Amino acid sequence: MVxxxxxxxxxPIYLQLMEQIKYAIETGAVRLGEQLPGIxxxxxxxxxxxxxxxxxxxxxxxxxxxxxxxxxGAFVSGQAGNGRADRFxxxxxxxxxxxxxxxxxxxxxxxxRRLFENELNQLxxxxxxxxxxxxxxx
Amino acid sequence: MTLALKSWIEVRRRLLIGLLGWAFVTVxxxxxxxxxxxxxxxxxxxxxxxxxxxxxMLMCFGAILAGSGVMTxxxxxxxxxxxxxxxxxxxxxxxxxxxxxxxxLLGALGVLLMMxxxxxxxxxLFASLTxxxxxxxxxxxxLFQLVAAALAYSFGLLGTCLFSDMTLSxxxxxxxxxxxxxxxxxxGPLVRFLNFASGxxxxxxxxxxxxxxxxxxxxxxxxxxxxVRTIERREF
Amino acid sequence: MDGLAIDVRALAKRYGDTEAxxxxxxxxxxGSLCGFLGRNGxxxxxxxxxxxxxxxxxxxxxxxxxxRIDVEAESVAIRRETAFVSESxxxxxxxxxxxxxxxxxxxxxxxxxxxxxKYLKLFELKPKQKVSALxxxxxxxxxxxxxxxRGARLLLLDEPTQGLDTVVREEVLQALVSYVxxxxxxxxxxxxxxxxxxxICDRVVIIDHGRxxxxxxxxxxxxxxxxxxxxxxxxxxxxxxxxxxxLVQEGRTVSMLVSGHVDDVVARARSMEAxxxxxxxxTLKEIFLELVRPDDSRA
Numbered sequence: 104m105v106x107x108x109x110x111x112x113x114x115p116i117y118l119q120l121m122e123q124i125k126y127a128i129e130t131g132a133v134r135l136g137e138q139l140p141g142i143x144x145x146x147x148x149x150x151x152x153x154x155x156x157x158x159x160x161x162x163x164x165x166x167x168x169x170x171x172x173x174x175x176g177a178f179v180s181g182q183a184g185n186g187r188a189d190r191f192x193x194x195x196x197x198x199x200x201x202x203x204x205x206x207x208x209x210x211x212x213x214x215x216r217r218l219f220e221n222e223l224n225q226l227x228x229x230x231x232x233x234x235x236x237x238x239x240x241x
Numbered sequence: 242m243t244l245a246l247k248s249w250i251e252v253r254r255r256l257l258i259g260l261l262g263w264a265f266v267t268v269x270x271x272x273x274x275x276x277x278x279x280x281x282x283x284x285x286x287x288x289x290x291x292x293x294x295x296x297x298m299l300m301c302f303g304a305i306l307a308g309s310g311v312m313t314x315x316x317x318x319x320x321x322x323x324x325x326x327x328x329x330x331x332x333x334x335x336x337x338x339x340x341x342x343x344x345x346l347l348g349a350l351g352v353l354l355m356m357x358x359x360x361x362x363x364x365x366l367f368a369s370l371t372x373x374x375x376x377x378x379x380x381x382x383x384l385f386q387l388v389a390a391a392l393a394y395s396f397g398l399l400g401t402c403l404f405s406d407m408t409l410s411x412x413x414x415x416x417x418x419x420x421x422x423x424x425x426x427x428x429g430p431l432v433r434f435l436n437f438a439s440g441x442x443x444x445x446x447x448x449x450x451x452x453x454x455x456x457x458x459x460x461x462x463x464x465x466x467x468x469v470r471t472i473e474r475r476e477f
Numbered sequence: 478m479d480g481l482a483i484d485v486r487a488l489a490k491r492y493g494d495t496e497a498x499x500x501x502x503x504x505x506x507x508g509s510l511c512g513f514l515g516r517n518g519x520x521x522x523x524x525x526x527x528x529x530x531x532x533x534x535x536x537x538x539x540x541x542x543x544x545r546i547d548v549e550a551e552s553v554a555i556r557r558e559t560a561f562v563s564e565s566x567x568x569x570x571x572x573x574x575x576x577x578x579x580x581x582x583x584x585x586x587x588x589x590x591x592x593x594x595k596y597l598k599l600f601e602l603k604p605k606q607k608v609s610a611l612x613x614x615x616x617x618x619x620x621x622x623x624x625x626x627r628g629a630r631l632l633l634l635d636e637p638t639q640g641l642d643t644v645v646r647e648e649v650l651q652a653l654v655s656y657v658x659x660x661x662x663x664x665x666x667x668x669x670x671x672x673x674x675x676x677i678c679d680r681v682v683i684i685d686h687g688r689x690x691x692x693x694x695x696x697x698x699x700x701x702x703x704x705x706x707x708x709x710x711x712x713x714x715x716x717x718x719x720x721x722x723x724l725v726q727e728g729r730t731v732s733m734l735v736s737g738h739v740d741d742v743v744a745r746a747r748s749m750e751a752x753x754x755x756x757x758x759x760t761l762k763e764i765f766l767e768l769v770r771p772d773d774s775r776a
Binding site for chain 3: 111112115142146151152153154158225228
Binding site for chain 3: 243244245246247250251254325326328329331332333334335336337473476477
């Protein structure tokens with residue numbers, strides 16, 4: 104599992120880590136039932152705070168993406184892939200169609216990327232706020 | 242034992258300088274005395290000359306050894322540049338009292354070493370100048386030297402805590418140099434004081450002021466006590 | 478006070494005419510890797526010195542693992558469990574690597590010989606090498622070895638990566654992360670390298686002019702702050718944005734650093750018929766610069 108974290112992006116690192124682990128699962132880089140690196144090992148390899156790794160793992164467990172087995176480590180949960188890989192497959196043509204349309208409008212790749220990132224940030228903001236409100240007692 | 246190596250590392254250079262300086266002066270003085278045939282006839286003068294020179298030297302070199310190093314650098318302002326190795330020392334889980342006393346103890350051992358070497362030389366010096374020394378003379382020399390050295394060393398310790406380490410060493414060294422010149426020029430009051438402090442008076446006349454000795458011992462203890470208190474209150 | 482590795486309350490320190498600390502209050506929970514941020518002269522080193530008993534507070538109190546920092550006997554006990562690396566990393570001149578290790582080992586009762594050999598090998602330090610001949614990187618490594626081998630529950634580090642090249646920096650950060658993960662310890666480090674703090678710290682304390690401006694979890698901090706940029710058909714009046722920090726207005730575009738009430742600000746912008754409103758996360762650097770800069774538009 105190759106992870107790439109960006110401290111300068113402003114997005115909390117534990118969220119980035121969660122997203123990247125999910126992505127790794129979705130694309131099959133890590134298979135269902137496979138073991139993820141231990142918290143300490145991952146923290147050392149990525150040179151990041153172990154508490155942050157622990158937080159990401161806890162959240163992933165909360166979402167049902169992974170299972171934390173006491174004493175053995177973190178494993179990709181059986182249900183993690185189901186539905187997600189599916190959604191991934193369904194999402195791809197949507198994006199392909201949108202990109203073709205944007206190309207017809209005359210947008211360059213760079214402009215498309217910027218537009219997409221802007222919209223993605225907005226979406227993330229929205230999601231982050233509703234999530235925050237919902238987990239006030241956490 | 243926990244601070245033995247650290248204290249040794251801090252003291253060893255000064256000890257080397259002190260011993261070399263002491264050896265140089267002693268040997269020079271010895272040869273000058275040996276060649277001065279006038280001195281051979283006057284026991285009292287010979288004895289007092291040797292002892293007073295040794296005492297002055299003990300005080301000078303003792304002061305150098307007393308320098309407690311960077312721990313006693315004065316620093317009262319927040320922004321002054323500090324030798325930060327003192328921060329390493331202060332971060333150790335050892336009380337300031339232990340840090341200071343272990344260093345002082347090692348310095349004291351250095352001074353004691355000089356004294357022991359002198360006492361070993363004493364019979365030789367006396368034998369070649371005025372004949373074999375009596376036990377009384379030897380013991381007298383030892384006692385007075387101990388008291389004088391303790392007084393000077395403890396004063397040095399206190400001085401380095403109150404003032405900067407380097408300046409005090411040089412001040413005492415200069416005073417010693419001046420005192421040595423004064424003694425060499427036979428300046429009356431100074432010579433009498435040195436004779437008394439070094440025990441020369443005792444050796445030739447048998448006079449001893451026990452009260453004086455007791456006061457010196459008490460002073461030495463107070464100096465050390467005050468030095469420890471000062472270092473405990475010091476801010477870095 | 479329970480569970481706090483460092484507990485500082487209204488700490489004040491005056492040196493002559495200068496007030497280095499004026500009522501500093503913050504706490505660092507056990508097990509955290511906490512960054513201590515502040516401009517030069519803000520009081521970071523003074524705080525560390527007070528915590529270690531190198532100076533006494535003028536007012537206020539401080540506790541490390543429940544022990545008072547201003548009582549000498551307790552301070553010695555604190556230092557049995559607390560290791561320190563100074564900013565300059567000066568050690569004793571005229572010593573070798575081996576001698577420094579022996580000195581530290583003799584003075585520290587909790588010394589861990591296993592960690593000593595581990596770091597000696599990891600950092601590739603030569604025992605016979607003279608301390609005064611060590612490069613900056615190796616000197617830092619030696620200081621780190623001495624601190625990490627003490628078996629301390631708390632590490633206080635003053636700018637640990639200062640002056641280091643990129644490779645050694647990463648090595649230091651990795652050693653710290655590894656130490657926290659394996660040894661159940663707390664690390665409190667002062668640093669100017671905000672991106673490094675962002676990388677490895679889970680908490681921050683920001684100090685300015687002798688007071689704590691902010692303390693808390695880094696994720697919360699970055700979760701609270703947003704940059705809101707809005708463009709309007711006409712330039713809005715200057716005091717439309719009370720309660721917002723760091724406002725920059727250029728013609729019809731306004732850029733604001735908003736903490737907490739982002740939705741209100743966005744709603745206000747839309748009610749003023751903004752043509753575009755963008756909300757973006759901010760880096761620690763932006764938050765820091767904003768907090769320590771005197772700001773007239775602050776409420």
